[in-house]
Amino acid sequence: MNVLVIGGGGREHALVKALSRSKHTKNIHAVPGNSSIEKYADVHSDIKDSDIDRIVELAKKENITWAVIGPEAPLNEGLADALEAAGVKVFGPRKLEAQLESSKAFAKKIMFKYDIPTAAYQTFTNLIEAAEYVKQEGAPIVIKKDGLAAGKGVAVAMTENEALDALKEMFAEGEDNPVVIEEFLEGEEFSLMVLVNGEYTLPFNIVAQDHKRAYDGDTGPNTGGMGAYAPVTHIGSDVIREAVSKIVKPMADAMVKEGLDYFGVMYLGAIITKDGVKTIEFNARFGDPEAQVLLGLLESDFIDVLEAVRNKESYELQFSSDSMLGVILASKGYPKDYVKGASVIIPDELEDEIFNSGLNHLKDDRYETAGGRVLLVTGRGNTLEEAKQTAYNNTKKIEFNNDALFYRKDIGERGV
Structure with a gap:
């Protein structure tokens, strides 16, 4: 069968690789994909993952059986609805159901209505009222922007001043979108x-x-x-x-x-x-x-x-007994402002050990950065310690200029 993956980051790189291992897969198409995905799929870099009409047109043209939607934004824009209407089997919720992620207030409301364990919270659309609530509750406290924020619209404020600064930042674009303030959970x-x-x-x-x-x-x-x-x-x-x-x-x-x-x-x-x-x-x-x-x-x-x-069938998922660990290399300044276009050299031997999050391929082993999170460098082993050592050894083989990229040195430390 022909399958379609929506998205162009490391997650979609992983989805394409998983689909390429299926005995059922004939051709894989990716929108917009990236240069690393080209090894496994026909990449349609001229189509944006927000261009619903063109994606549906492509799905019909290529006789797509399954579409797998990677990022949250196309889900929130109703891509699953449109592909379903065109007769494609879609793995990814429709727009209404995707509110589980796209609206923190929506998710919280359901959790409290059905007694699903979560942190106590209040929702605000006014900066002054939100600030008063923070002063009343104290810190530590969690501030979340309602809506999609690519995993970055959350501030875990350890002091009252940090919380107030986070509120000012989240309300900087106006008071149209709610801000959720949550109890800090420890664990x-x-x-x-x-x-x-x-x-x-x-x-x-x-x-x-x-x-x-x-x-x-x-x-x-x-x-x-x-x-x-x-x-x-x-x-x-x-x-x-x-x-x-x-x-x-x-x-x-x-x-x-x-x-x-x-x-x-x-x-x-x-x-x-x-x-x-x-x-x-x-x-x-x-x-x-x-x-x-x-x-x-x-x-x-x-x-x-x-x-x-x-088909709602009973199924037992099978996983390797190995451990696997990945380290993100990110552009200097991320998650705030960062510069694109920094040179990165990745040895050919690491091609199957990396997942491309924000890299453009130039020639041979040369790339340039095109995003905040640039790539995930992985390692596998019989134990987590072995996987961690391999991942960090692989990370050291990647060349970049001075401090153009940074990465954490303690991934997996808690589990070792």
Whole structure:
């Protein structure tokens, strides 16, 4: 069959690689794709992932059976709805269901209505009222911009001043979009991917751990993710079962009760607190960079998985017993302003060990940066320690000018 992947980052690079391993795949198309995806797919770089009409036209022309939508923005714009209407099987929720990620206020409202464990919160559309609430509650406290922010619209403020500064920044564009202020939860975080079709759920039986803060020791601003590893062996199957039974399954059921029909990945960002597992956030797509390590370890045929979820069939996901760890190299200044066009040299031997997040290929082993997060460098091993060592050894083989790029040196430290 012919398949289509929407998106052009590291997550989509991982999706294309997973689909290329399927016995069912004939041709893969990617919109807009990137230069690394060209090895596996026909890349349509002239089409934007927001150009719904052209994507539907391409899907019809190429007789696409399955479309897998990677990023959150096309989901929020209704791409799944349009492709479904054209007769394509789509893995990714429709616009209404994608509100689970695109509106934090929407997600919080459902969680509280159906008693799904999460942090206490208030929603504000006025800076003065929000600031008064912060002063009343004190710090630490969490400030979240409602709407899509590519994983960066969250401030974990450890002081009252940090919280007030975050509020000013989030309200800088006006008071049209709500800001959600949450209770600070303390504990260990993890990412669980669950494949959902209405009330049907198929959880990944391993979890990943992302590293959101920009700098070592979980310091600095929140980012889209600076590295990830899987499996997280010190988080046991009992925790996964609790997360599914108390959070994900109730959320899937709640969506059905609300008249919604969710089909796609339900990404749970969770935290283990003294009161049990609680929800930090839901996303409506695979995490990035978690997808790169999780799909890298997936041994099941990805098309078989999609068909099982679509048909609501019992299915047991198979993963490698290896550990896999990835380190993000990011442009200096990320997640704030950064410069594009810095030179990067990646040895040919690392071609299969990297996932392209924001790189343009120039010639041979030469690339230039084209984004904030540039690439994920991975390593595999029998143990997490071995995977970590391999990933960092691979990272040292990549050449770039001075401090054009930076990366955390402590990815996976908690799990080793």
